[in-house]
Amino acid sequence: MPCVYSISITGETVTSSISGSKYPVFCEDDLLIKGGPFQNKIPYESIRRVAPTSDKLTGYRISAADKGLELFYQRDVHGSIKILPKDKMQFISELKKRCANVQLPPNQTFE
Template sequence: MTFSVEYVFLDDYLLIKGGPFRSRIPYKSITRITSTDKVLSGHRILSSRDALEIFNQYTFFGSTKISPQYKKNFLGEIKKRCSNATFED
């Protein structure tokens, strides 16, 4: 089964849509974002091994792994909205 993944920057949260699944991550809850190639653990909504791991206060598994197509653009936008988060390569 294949499906597309979409990342939507809304006013208060990041909306992640992947097939029938939806995740809302409030910007204020994001504590850290790291690059990762370890995609076997945690909550995953991704289509690539070149992923970002978003740590936040509300995700049941502790983090969400995503793989935006334009990673650099995504990071630039999320940095604007998450001034309290740390970013690691």
């Protein structure tokens, strides 16, 4: 099974609609980050932590959104990427299922 474009939450299918310049797609072994003609596969076991960000420079271009997420992962060069999931809590919930060791800021709410 290559990639999942929708995820199932409590028995109902919820389309993973993501806005912004970079959006994630949950695959079997990797998180696929797509932005325009670029894409990046990040193995779940390499994802270390997720933190909120308000940086306007998100992905490959300036973002109109003021709140996104930054994923930190183990890699030789530049081990972080900023994404803009439409539903951050849904994204975090699915990521925790696939990446049990991911660190989240304590008492952090992702709006």
